[in-house]
Amino acid sequence: MGLFRREPFRLLGDGQVGNNLRPDERELLHHLLPQLRELLMSPSDPALKRLFPRAHPGDAALEAEYSAMANGPLLEARFAALDRIEATVDEDNFSRHDLEAWLTGLSALRLVLGTRLDVSEDGTDVDAHDPSASAYAVFDWLGYLVHAAVGALIPGLPPPDPDA
Numbered sequence: 001m002g003l004f005r006r007e008p009f010r011l012l013g014d015g016q017v018g019n020n021l022r023p024d025e026r027e028l029l030h031h032l033l034p035q036l037r038e039l040l041m042s043p044s045d046p047a048l049k050r051l052f053p054r055a056h057p058g059d060a061a062l063e064a065e066y067s068a069m070a071n072g073p074l075l076e077a078r079f080a081a082l083d084r085i086e087a088t089v090d091e092d093n094f095s096r097h098d099l100e101a102w103l104t105g106l107s108a109l110r111l112v113l114g115t116r117l118d119v120s121e122d123g124t125d126v127d128a129h130d131p132s133a134s135a136y137a138v139f140d141w142l143g144y145l146v147h148a149a150v151g152a153l154i155p156g157l158p159p160p161d162p163d164a
Contacts, residue, residue: 008145009152015096017152019088028138029089033082036109040078043071050111051078081105096153103149110142 008025010018021029039045043052052071056062084101088094117124117135126136 008148009099011152011155012093016093017096017099019092019094026089032109033086036112037082039112040075047112047115050115051108077104078108099149099153103146106142106146110139110146113139
């Protein structure tokens with residue numbers, strides 16, 4: 001993460017998280033979040049395939065049953081996460097619970113953008129003059145934010161149960 005020199009989120013104590021995003025980063029989220037919200041209203045958009053993966057691709061009846069059962073709660077959770085990000089993006093501090101919602105929303109944004117860019121596990125080298133270079137930069141930035149959110153949440157997790 002050499003491009004990014006500061007931690008965007010830091011655990012403060014008492015369940016609070018410091019939000020160190022710069023104004024331009026906050027503005028970018030203000031721009032991206034409504035786009036994802038609108039896209040979520042179009043469940044047939046291929047960019048959403050990683051947000052709503054198929055469980056039974058070879059069986060249409062089972063797939064329809066699974067989608068009816070699972071997609072509603074998944075969609076509600078994503079809308080709730082977007083609501084929390086929008087409500088706290090301009091705050092200097094917010095709760096650990098809010099950061100968990102950020103993690104959900106940022107991951108969804110990154111998955112959709114990665115699907116649109118056809119990103120694979122092999123990675124992609126993009127020339128700076130490529131018209132999609134800025135979209136790849138946003139994709140990388142979202143990955144950095146997801147990584148930072150997980151890093152900020154880890155110290156507050158309870159230790160593993162050795163008997164589990």
